[in-house]
Amino acid sequence: MHIEEISKRIVKMLKGKKQDPVKVDIFFTEACNLKCKFCNYSKTSLSILKKEMKDEKILKLIDEICDLKVRIFGVLGGEPFMRKKVLLESMERIKKSGIAGSLVTNGTLISTKDVERIVKMEWDLIRFSIDGLEKIHDYLRGKEGTFRRVLQTLKKFYEFKKKLKTNFPTLEINFVLTNKNYKDLVNLLKKVSKFKIHFVYVLPMIELTPESKKLKINNPEKVNRWLEKAKIESDKLGIKTNLDEIIKKNLYLYSNQMEKIIIEKNSRLPACFLAWYTINITSDGIATPCAQWPKEGGVPIKKPLKEIWFNDFENFRKKMRKNLFEWCSRCCVPLVDENKEIKRMVEKYVGKSGKN
Secondary structure, three states: OOHHHHHHHHHHHHOOOOOOOOEEEEEOOOOOOOOOOOOOHHHOOHHHHHOOOOHHHHHHHHHHHHHOOOOEEEEEOOOHHHHHHHHHHHHHHHHHOOOEEEEEEOOOOOOHHHHHHHHHOOOOEEEEEOOOOHHHHHHHHOOOOHHHHHHHHHHHHHHHHHHOOOOOOEEEEEEEEOOOOHHHHHHHHHHHHHHOOOEEEEEEOOOOOHHHHOOOOOOHHHHHHHHHHHHHHHHHHOOEEOHHHHHHHOHHHHOOOOHHHHOOOOOOOOOOOHHHHEEEEOOOOEEEOOOOOOHHHOEEOOOOHHHHHHHHHHHHHHHHHHOOOHHHHHOOHHHHHHHHHHHHHHHHHHOOOOOO
């Protein structure tokens, strides 16, 4: 994740030295082919989809990103493969520029040809959303057959990687923890281990829909017993997870309260460093520090990204030096973990005061 490089660039910025962004994320679309119980992308209106960036605009941004000293490029959505043509072209341009690429997908729209193309370009990381075994996963994802299809996709990646003798892309899984699926995790780990899964992220559910409120966990002792079983199984299978942290802090109880995890006492450093190393670009072409930042508070991309980063983002950084915001409560666990690791490393260089 280039944590050390991110930290060093942040230290230089805290000293007043200009640094390029380390990471750029693009939401290729807010459209999705599934109807997940805890997600609102399936309800995205046609009027919003009509405002999404044209292929030409996205490719122009990709070229700008390649010209910056960006090290990591993230593909987000919606379901990115709803815009397969421009997505794959963008991914190839990113890899030709030597930038590390990550992608989050539900895995249901990726063809055999797509898999071969992605493996051949040596894309770095794909994270698949899988929330249980077949019955539960299909229920939570709102469409029958999704579990079977994502497993077929995992199998294709495993086979092509083996055929082409490459370790890329690294395959990981996002597992959104609910009161319906916590018992499934042990057997899901067994099911996917044959595909050489590197990491399984167990994510607290963010309450975005009325249905999601019914999926909240309210029996932590019972859930933790099952998560401890899953931890034992993951260790046995050699699959890395964030289960230690989830169990230790009962993170799944902090749905829509992640700011309580982000904030650390006795530190004068910013609680979140995203504006110091990341540009997030919405599907309709607005730059923000993160995916949760409201569009109306972002910067429409009508000038070069470099200019936005060094001017407009400085205003974001000033705001984030002082406090977090209401939307920080919906932050995702991987970003929280990444931010904590960055903060620990920055503190090594400058101390908790943020000064030498």
